[in-house]
Amino acid sequence: MNEIELKYGCNPNQKPARIYMQDGGDLPVTVLNGRPGYINFLDALNGIQLVMEMKAATGLPSATSFKHVSPAGAATGKELSDIERKIYRVEDDDELTPLAAAYARARGADRMSSFGDFISLSDICDVATAKLIKREVSDGIIAPGYEPEALEILKAKKKGNYNIIQIDSNYKPDPIEHKQVFGITFEQGHNDALFNADSFKDIVTKNKALTADAINDLIISMITLKYTQSNSVCYVKNGQAIGIGAGQQSRIHCTRLAGDKADKWWLRHAPQVLALPFKEKIGRADRDNAIDLYTGEDQKDLLADGTWENFFTKKPDVFSEEEREAFIAKNTDVALGSDAFFPFGDNIERAAKSGVKYIAEPGGSIRDDNVIETCDKYGIVMAFTGVRLFHH
Secondary structure (H helix, E strand, O other), X not given: OOEEEEOOOOOOOOOOEEEEOOOOXXXXXXXXXXXXXXXXXXXXXXXXXXXXXXXXXXXXXXXXXXXXXXXXXXXXXXXXOHHHHHHOOOOOOOOOOHHHHHHHHHHHOOHHHHOOEEEEEOOOEOHHHHHHHHOOOEEEEEEOOEOHHHHHHHHOHHHHOOEEEEEOOOOOOOOEEEEEEOOEEEEEEOOXXXXXXXXXXXXXXXXXXXXHHHHHHHHHHHHHHHOOOOOEEEEEEOOEEEEEEEOOOOHHXXXXXXXXXXXXXXXXXXXHHHOOOEOOOOOHHHHHHXXXXXXXXXXXXXXXXXXXXXXXXXXXXXXXXXXXXXXXXXXXXXXXXXXOOOOOOHHHHHHHHOOEEEEXXXXXXXXXXXXXXXXXXXXXEEEEOOOOOOOO
């Protein structure tokens, strides 16, 4: 097939719409079910690059959860702790293959943003992963293949209309890529920047103790940023993105947004949150929304009389700001990547509040000395990669 007709473009008024190969050749993707749209394919084709690169760099099955052409979460297939199983909505009897674990972590990092996502998997989708996906609200999935039973499970979603795409894992794009804006064609080389341990050898801070786990997390942050709308910043811990700030005009706003998401992820581990007395029939999305309110500044709205009764069997205790800050302070050894240089030390100040100990950024700011000095103030290890990762 060398062309797929789409229902419409980004918006219903943008017709006609299609995807096709400019050279007239066959597309490397096959629609196995549903009718993916324009934005679905943008999510799918960005996400599949991310997970393929992450798998190649780490050796672990990888997954990502995309929304509006940026990842809401990305993760490798590491084993989940008992607490992680609970906060990621994994049931006690769920089988967790490495790929299923990667998906649970990618989806679970920011469940609010992942609602209605497009999923990308680095490996053939197995039954265990399909069963996890079955219970989530999602628009579709792309993978290099599907086990027969897994495919049937996924086909049953959305009353049989779930979007399922298969991609040829051997496909390589042309080295030169094009896009049109306002009838004008842009041309550039495909972004072939790759990351490994050597990418972080230029350590510019006094603390140079960059561990193997930290290098792995920095690799994940860089690959995630490569496919995130700029400006972007990514916090990573233990092989998964825990906070992604995308598409902000100011880098400090990226750092704050991603840091706030990382804090929310960590606060879900708190005993106060784990013990919330939810009613038995509360839906998954309603639980996620309630937890988001409970762990933030709008907690009083959730705990107001006439509201809390809709979610809980009894009124939860207030999770005070002091308690939240004390718990956030327990989060350590977080890695942080930035798609371009930090222009001011205020980014480092904010990152330190969320447990960041390792940073990778391109370097090259006229205020690099101020940024390095702020890292030294907190004992943070910072490496300059020399590689900018703007994505638009």
